Amino acid sequence: MDAILCQKLTKKFGDFTALDGLDLAVEKNRVFGFLGPNGAGKTTAVRMLTGLSQPTSGKAYVSGEEVTPRNLSLRSKIGFLPDVPAFYSWMTGREFMLFSGELHKLSPRENNLRADELLELVDLSEAGKRRVGGYSRGMKQRLGIAQALVNKPEVLFMDEPTSALDPMGRRDVLNLIERLSGDTTVFMSTHILSDVERVCDRVAIINEGKLITSASVEELKRKYSTSAFEIQFEEEPTPILTQLLKMPYIKTAEVRTEGEVRVLYVQASDLAKAKTEIPGVIAQSGLTLTHYELTTPSIEDVFIQLVGNGAKA
Numbered sequence: 001m002d003a004i005l006c007q008k009l010t011k012k013f014g015d016f017t018a019l020d021g022l023d024l025a026v027e028k029n030r031v032f033g034f035l036g037p038n039g040a041g042k043t044t045a046v047r048m049l050t051g052l053s054q055p056t057s058g059k060a061y062v063s064g065e066e067v068t069p070r071n072l073s074l075r076s077k078i079g080f081l082p083d084v085p086a087f088y089s090w091m092t093g094r095e096f097m098l099f100s101g102e103l104h105k106l107s108p109r110e111n112n113l114r115a116d117e118l119l120e121l122v123d124l125s126e127a128g129k130r131r132v133g134g135y136s137r138g139m140k141q142r143l144g145i146a147q148a149l150v151n152k153p154e155v156l157f158m159d160e161p162t163s164a165l166d167p168m169g170r171r172d173v174l175n176l177i178e179r180l181s182g183d184t185t186v187f188m189s190t191h192i193l194s195d196v197e198r199v200c201d202r203v204a205i206i207n208e209g210k211l212i213t214s215a216s217v218e219e220l221k222r223k224y225s226t227s228a229f230e231i232q233f234e235e236e237p238t239p240i241l242t243q244l245l246k247m248p249y250i251k252t253a254e255v256r257t258e259g260e261v262r263v264l265y266v267q268a269s270d271l272a273k274a275k276t277e278i279p280g281v282i283a284q285s286g287l288t289l290t291h292y293e294l295t296t297p298s299i300e301d302v303f304i305q306l307v308g309n310g311a312k313a
């Protein structure tokens, strides 16, 4: 059974379709990235999947439960970290955990154990004694994750879990998400491509409310992105362009200015041929080579190709 299943899930606001017939299946215990630029419909989808908003049409199932705002057994199976989690700043982190456990009707003994266990998991055991009002954004986000895990959810939804964090805060949250994978299904919406590359097994890309593709990160990279050569010379690289563009397997060759440096970017459809033949062309050109690198494709290449440069968040 899939952890999450969406069938033609649609949300309209008046005449505007924010999510348009989303079909999606998410396997159990994976970290699934829901990727799209600003306004793509990510929050709209997450709100419906967590029962916070009603679909205009279509259906969704999470852990086998049909998603409806009134389905209480759905509530017991999911955890949710909203994009801007709200806390009572006068409570200590531990008090906030206990309060969340009470809402889920944990017994006092169970609640205390769970609070300590989760505060340790998110590295807030010591800070848990202090008031949330004094926490950094990263600490609040980790507390938000601990809170979302209080009921041992089968599926944890996170809406943009790292977008407001500094690099250290992001690293800590991503490490935490990695630790959860295997035991919990994690569905995270994000527009940060490197986060997807770092922690997600599979990814769905949406744009303007429509699903563009859903596949494993590796599959997407294989299918949509090509490796590129980055080449630099002591001299102006333009003379070599014509030579390169004559080769049938060269897809693009262009010179970009990066600060003081002129870099030649070459994309090839036949990587093996390009690897053996480009060095020959360089040697014949008489230019002085200073840098030659084969860059590996990234999810960013895929995203830009599928969603377009303009939509890059």
Ligand SMILES: Nc1ncnc2c1ncn2[C@@H]1O[C@H](COP(=O)(O)OP(=O)(O)OP(=O)(O)O)[C@@H](O)[C@H]1O
Binding pocket: 013, 016, 018, 036, 037, 038, 039, 040, 041, 042, 043, 044, 045, 191
């Ligand atoms: N309550 C609402 N009424 C009208 N339009 C809405 C409402 N909520 C969202 N929208 C619109 O639906 C579209 C999708 O919004 P949504 O918040 O789901 O995008 P998102 O992918 O989460 O973007 P972001 O990364 O900016 O949060 C946007 O154009 C937004 O303006």
